[in-house]
Amino acid sequence: MISLLFLCLSGAAHAQSLPPAPDPADVQPADDARARELFENGSLLYDEGRYEDAIAAWKEAWRLSGRALLLFNMANATERLGRYEEAMELLSRYRAFAPAEERETLDRRIRNIERRLDEVEAMAPVPAPLPPPVAATSGAAATGSVATVPKKPVRAVPLVLLGVGGASLVTGAVFGVRALGARADAAALCTPLGDQVWCPESAAGPLAVDRESALVADIGLGVGIGAVAGGLIGLLLPQKAPVKVALHVQDDGAMVLLGGTIR
Secondary structure, eight states, rough: OOOOHHHHHHHHHHTTTTTOOOOOOGOOHHHHHHHHHHHHHEEEEHHHTTTHHHHHHHHHHHHHHHOOOHHHHHHHHHHHHTTTHHHHHHHHHHHTTTTTTHHHHHHHHHHHHHHHHHHHHSOOOOOOOOOOOOOOOOHHHTTOOOOOOOOOOHHHHHHHHHHHHHHHHHHHHEEEEEEHHHHHHHHOEEEEEEEEEEEGGGHHHHHHHHHOOOOOOHHHHHHHHHHHHHHHHHHOOOOOOOOOEEEEEETEEEEEEEEOOOO
């Protein structure tokens, strides 16, 4: 999960783009009236899906009036734009002004945004390391030419299998975490009654998410393991040794069958 220190540092960076709020005692009636107009304009722009324009209107209204509700509105717009760190920072600032009965709901929403940001970061591709530089031989250094190293033919199929396998493993891990979270939510709502468990209607949603996410996680992990194994076998075996990879998907998961023949 995102650490509190990281959230504070990123929030400070976003806060620099937010104009400072005036002292309530210094707000003039004309500025307050203009801030109300900007608030209404921003609400209309938000309803039209023009989130950047809505944020610009609400920022100016914040500069004129410093009304805390504008922080909540800007958090909604930045979350719609996928700027999750900025949305969490705005919600945290609004929480300081919110009524006590709203703070628990705000905390849950901030945790949900943190979980969504973790999923996005987990699915981000990892850049491949650069190859080491090739050193010139003593003879090449004397003549000023660059030594060349003979290249081995690249096997496309094993590399594709490794890429597909890595992506499938990441997808399976993400949905596995999602299934565990939904399972925990459902367990908190259900009540054991002897050998049986009673679950209210409100637990139907988490239970459905648990089943669907667990199925996707099983398939993703099965496909990922099979594809990575096939790719590694394809790289290690001689070029004349074809590797056959077969995938059989069942209703309750995935089964990967691997077979190879060396000629």
